[in-house]
Amino acid sequence: xxxxxxxxxxxxxxxxxxxxxxxxxxxxxxxxxxxxxxxxxxxxxxxxxxxxxxxxxxxxxxxxxxxxxxxxxxxxxxxxxxxxxxxxxxxxxxxxxxxxxxxxxxxxxxxxxxxxxxxxxxxxxxxxxxxxxxxxxxxxxxxxxxxxxxxxxxxxxxxxxxxxxxxxxxxxxxxxxxxxxxxxxxxxxxxxxxxxxxxxxxxxxxxxxxxxxxxxxxxxxxxxxxxxxxxxxxxxxxxxxxxxxxxxxxxxxxxxxxxxxxxxxxxxxxxxxxxxxxxxxxxxxxxxxxxxxxxxxxxxxxxxxxxxxxxxxxxxxxxxxxxxxxxxxxxxxxxxxxxxxxxxxxxxxxxxxxxxxxxxxxxxxxxxxxxxxxxxxxxxxxxxxxxxxxxxxxxxxxxxxxxxxxxxxxxxxxxxxxxxxxxxxxxxxxxxxxxxxxxxxxxxxxxxxxxxxxxxxxxxxxxxxxxxxxxxxxx
Ligand code: BES
Ligand code: MN
Ligand code: ZN
Numbered sequence: 001x002x003x004x005x006x007x008x009x010x011x012x013x014x015x016x017x018x019x020x021x022x023x024x025x026x027x028x029x030x031x032x033x034x035x036x037x038x039x040x041x042x043x044x045x046x047x048x049x050x051x052x053x054x055x056x057x058x059x060x061x062x063x064x065x066x067x068x069x070x071x072x073x074x075x076x077x078x079x080x081x082x083x084x085x086x087x088x089x090x091x092x093x094x095x096x097x098x099x100x101x102x103x104x105x106x107x108x109x110x111x112x113x114x115x116x117x118x119x120x121x122x123x124x125x126x127x128x129x130x131x132x133x134x135x136x137x138x139x140x141x142x143x144x145x146x147x148x149x150x151x152x153x154x155x156x157x158x159x160x161x162x163x164x165x166x167x168x169x170x171x172x173x174x175x176x177x178x179x180x181x182x183x184x185x186x187x188x189x190x191x192x193x194x195x196x197x198x199x200x201x202x203x204x205x206x207x208x209x210x211x212x213x214x215x216x217x218x219x220x221x222x223x224x225x226x227x228x229x230x231x232x233x234x235x236x237x238x239x240x241x242x243x244x245x246x247x248x249x250x251x252x253x254x255x256x257x258x259x260x261x262x263x264x265x266x267x268x269x270x271x272x273x274x275x276x277x278x279x280x281x282x283x284x285x286x287x288x289x290x291x292x293x294x295x296x297x298x299x300x301x302x303x304x305x306x307x308x309x310x311x312x313x314x315x316x317x318x319x320x321x322x323x324x325x326x327x328x329x330x331x332x333x334x335x336x337x338x339x340x341x342x343x344x345x346x347x348x349x350x351x352x353x354x355x356x357x358x359x360x361x362x363x364x365x366x367x368x369x370x371x372x373x374x375x376x377x378x379x380x381x382x383x384x385x386x387x388x389x390x391x392x393x394x395x396x397x398x399x400x401x402x403x404x405x406x407x408x409x410x411x412x413x414x415x416x417x418x419x420x421x422x423x424x425x426x427x428x429x430x431x432x433x434x435x436x437x438x439x440x441x442x443x444x445x446x447x448x449x450x451x452x453x454x455x456x457x458x459x460x461x462x463x464x465x466x467x468x469x470x471x472x473x474x475x
Pocket of ligand 3: 249252270329331332356357
């Protein structure tokens, strides 16, 4: 799928299909179209469509009228309608379409262009079944957006975000017998080749030398060797890098604190933090941004075994702090704490970790917003504003000493769980003990990284938020 801007009118467009918008509370400028809307009793609810053939005054044989709801068009309604439009264009095997210019309340045209490209490109993602060779290509070849501007850079940006999201979704959707820590390391290495990035993969013995016994306590019950992956993109000389750390638990069985059986398959998605930082790297590298970006992925599998960690075991992290592992299912923080100590070596401008860390965040925020916690309010504010632009919601939760006290242990510097209350916040308090030396934010994406049920699949979130945040640092 390719995107372009054009100053052609919808009436003069000579491709396959013209897309016009309709509103509930405003009639169409084109009288022929409005007559057909009335004739068909078409209600312009968000995402509803009316397919018309051979309309008077149009060169194309097919016109699609897409409902956008209220004329004061919200960003979310626009995105929702675009998803429905892409489905229709694919279903009708349309090759080229022109989309009418539209105003979205509170956003400028460059945002409209970027978002259109991103949402439409992301909509054509298909799950690649194991054992098959790739997926069928989309029928849509060209999308032209009506505009007086000829600055197509936003289209490339939006598309780059969707390409990053596709990688993130693909890695998430892969089963854990394919997407192992080794597979994640291989993926990082191919990204490094494709985009000329620096890639370093630490093996178990390397991590052992660095004293990462907290991370290694999670992987030791698994036959899959752990990996610590770093990928660096240099687009801004010697400036301090933004560092993204992604939780890469390629399967979370819970370990000896074994999870219940229902929905356990979904714990193949416990590497979506890792997948999202790799997807963000791909998007940024494609955009060739003038920024320095490092992504770090601690990748492990969490399994029960005779040699797995047991509740009550005490380990020493790379930072020197000791941890009593009261629950082997609170493994994300055990790998992240060592990765967060490790990233000090990059002298980061800011560190953002991304993790499917707690079921509690789904109780608190549902599946709509990622949980955001930070030791630096300016950083949190930047992420919140990026999330609004990217339509990739976050909601901030507090980090305060009262919560941190829940981590007290009689046998080590801290326990790895803080009890039933405020589970998302106590997990962040645990991480905060390892991030005192730099500006840090934590995104708990357990509710947003994938959807369950009949539409089960990875969402590609929070790649839109992370890429927008990085973009904002450049401009
Ligand atoms: N990966 C899970 C969190 C999770 C659970 C994500 C369900 C999505 C859906 C994490 O490793 C975990 O098991 N967390 C525990 C922590 C608890 C033991 C303190 C949880 O949330 O139950
Ligand atoms: Mn777990
Ligand atoms: Zn987990």
